[in-house]
Amino acid sequence: MAVNQSPMYQKAEERYRSAASPAEKVAALEEMLRLVPKHKASEKLQAALKQKLKTAREEMQKGHAKHAGGGHHDPLQVPRQGAGQVVLLGEPNTGKSSILAALTSAKVEVADFPYSTHAAIPGMAHHEDVPIQLVDMPPLMVGHAQPGMIAPIRAADVILHVIDLSAIELIDQYERPLAWLREHNVKPVSRATLEFDEDESAALPKRLLVAANKLDTPSAADNLAGLQELCGTELRIVPISAKTGQGLPEMMAALFELLNVIRVYAKKPGKPVDRDAPFILPAEATVHDMAHLVHRELAEKLKSARIWGGTVHDGQQVHATHVLTDKNVVELHFP
Ligand SMILES: Nc1nc2c(ncn2[C@@H]2O[C@H](COP(=O)(O)OP(=O)(O)OP(=O)(O)O)[C@@H](O)[C@H]2O)c(=O)[nH]1
Ligand SMILES: [Mg+2]
Structure with missing residues (x-):
C-alpha cells in the first residue's frame, strides 16, 4: 500500500x-x-x-x-482538457445531450426520441473560472452498451450518471448503469479522494455524481424523494433541469469538489496578477509543484515565492514545500 x-x-x-x-x-x-x-x-x-x-x-x-500506417481513431475516446474530464453516462432520453447544450457550446443533437447520440462529443463547461470538460456519450441500453464504452468511462475523472425524474422506470434507470459499471470492474464512489488497492485487478474506484434531470416536470420532486428513500445517500445526487437551468451551478460546483483540484493564479514580479487562465493543480499541491507546471526546467532552481490569499499574510514569503490552497496568487522567483 x-x-x-x-x-x-x-x-x-x-x-x-x-x-x-x-x-x-x-x-x-x-x-x-x-x-x-x-x-x-x-x-x-x-x-x-x-x-x-x-x-x-x-x-x-x-x-x-x-x-502502423493505418490511422486509428476511436469515436468514443476524447483527449482530456481543462481541470478534469467528466463523462456522461445514462439510459436513452435522460437528457445527457441537453446538459451539454445548456452548459457548453458543443454541437450536440437533442431529440425527443431515444438513441439520438452515437459518438462521444466533448464540450467545455465552467465552475466559476475553472474549465471542466463534459463529454456526451451514447446511451446505455437496459444494462448493455455499444462496444468500446467502458474504456472512456474508466479513463474519465468523474462519471456524471444522468437519470430522468419523469421516467416511470426511475429506480431501474438509476440502478442499471451502476450494475453495468460494477460488472465491468468499476466501483462508483462519491468521494474526492480515491484509495487504490495494491492488487491492480481489484475494482477501479471511480468518482461518480448522479444528475437527477427534468426537475421541472410534474411530480419530479416526489420521485426524487422516493429515489433517495430507496437508494440511500451513498452516492451524491444533484437535482437539475437542463431545460430551465435549475441546479446546474450546484452541479458544476459538486463536480469541481469531486475533481479534488485547486486553481491558483500566477503573478510575475512587479506585474499584475494574470486572472485569465488559472493553473490547475491537485488539492494540497505545493509551490514546487506549481513551479514545475509553470517551468519544467527551472522548477528545481526556484529561489522563493510570495503568496496572496488563503491562510497567509498577503505577499508573505514561503518555501517551495508550502501547500497551496484554492485561489492563491503565487509569485515565483527564479534566478
Ligand atoms: N422537461 C424537460 N425535458 C428535458 C430536460 N432535459 C432534456 N429534456 C428532453 O428530453 C428529451 C431527450 O433529451 P436528450 O438531451 O436528447 O437526451 P439524451 O440522454 O442525450 O438521449 P440519447 O442521446 O438518446 O441517449 C428531449 O426531448 C429534451 O428536450 C429537462 O430538464 N426538462
Ligand atoms: Mg444524446
Whole structure:
C-alpha cells in the first residue's frame, strides 16, 4: 500500500490505473517514477514501477507495430482538457445531450426520441473560472452498451450518471448503469479522494455524481424523494433541469469538489496578477509543484515565492514545500 505519497503522485497513479492505452500507462508511470521519493524505504516501489514501465513500453511497441500506417481513431475516446474530464453516462432520453447544450457550446443533437447520440462529443463547461470538460456519450441500453464504452468511462475523472425524474422506470434507470459499471470492474464512489488497492485487478474506484434531470416536470420532486428513500445517500445526487437551468451551478460546483483540484493564479514580479487562465493543480499541491507546471526546467532552481490569499499574510514569503490552497496568487522567483 503506497502510503503518504504526494498529491501529484496520487494523481499520476490515478492516471495509471485509469489508462485506456499503453501510451497513457507509460506517461503516467514516468511521472510516478519522477515523483517517488528517492530513498531507501521506497526502493522496492521504485523497482516495481520500473518493471511496470518496461512492460508498458513493450505493449506500446507492439501496439505501434499493429497500427502502423493505418490511422486509428476511436469515436468514443476524447483527449482530456481543462481541470478534469467528466463523462456522461445514462439510459436513452435522460437528457445527457441537453446538459451539454445548456452548459457548453458543443454541437450536440437533442431529440425527443431515444438513441439520438452515437459518438462521444466533448464540450467545455465552467465552475466559476475553472474549465471542466463534459463529454456526451451514447446511451446505455437496459444494462448493455455499444462496444468500446467502458474504456472512456474508466479513463474519465468523474462519471456524471444522468437519470430522468419523469421516467416511470426511475429506480431501474438509476440502478442499471451502476450494475453495468460494477460488472465491468468499476466501483462508483462519491468521494474526492480515491484509495487504490495494491492488487491492480481489484475494482477501479471511480468518482461518480448522479444528475437527477427534468426537475421541472410534474411530480419530479416526489420521485426524487422516493429515489433517495430507496437508494440511500451513498452516492451524491444533484437535482437539475437542463431545460430551465435549475441546479446546474450546484452541479458544476459538486463536480469541481469531486475533481479534488485547486486553481491558483500566477503573478510575475512587479506585474499584475494574470486572472485569465488559472493553473490547475491537485488539492494540497505545493509551490514546487506549481513551479514545475509553470517551468519544467527551472522548477528545481526556484529561489522563493510570495503568496496572496488563503491562510497567509498577503505577499508573505514561503518555501517551495508550502501547500497551496484554492485561489492563491503565487509569485515565483527564479534566478
Ligand atoms: N422537461 C424537460 N425535458 C428535458 C430536460 N432535459 C432534456 N429534456 C428532453 O428530453 C428529451 C431527450 O433529451 P436528450 O438531451 O436528447 O437526451 P439524451 O440522454 O442525450 O438521449 P440519447 O442521446 O438518446 O441517449 C428531449 O426531448 C429534451 O428536450 C429537462 O430538464 N426538462
Ligand atoms: Mg444524446
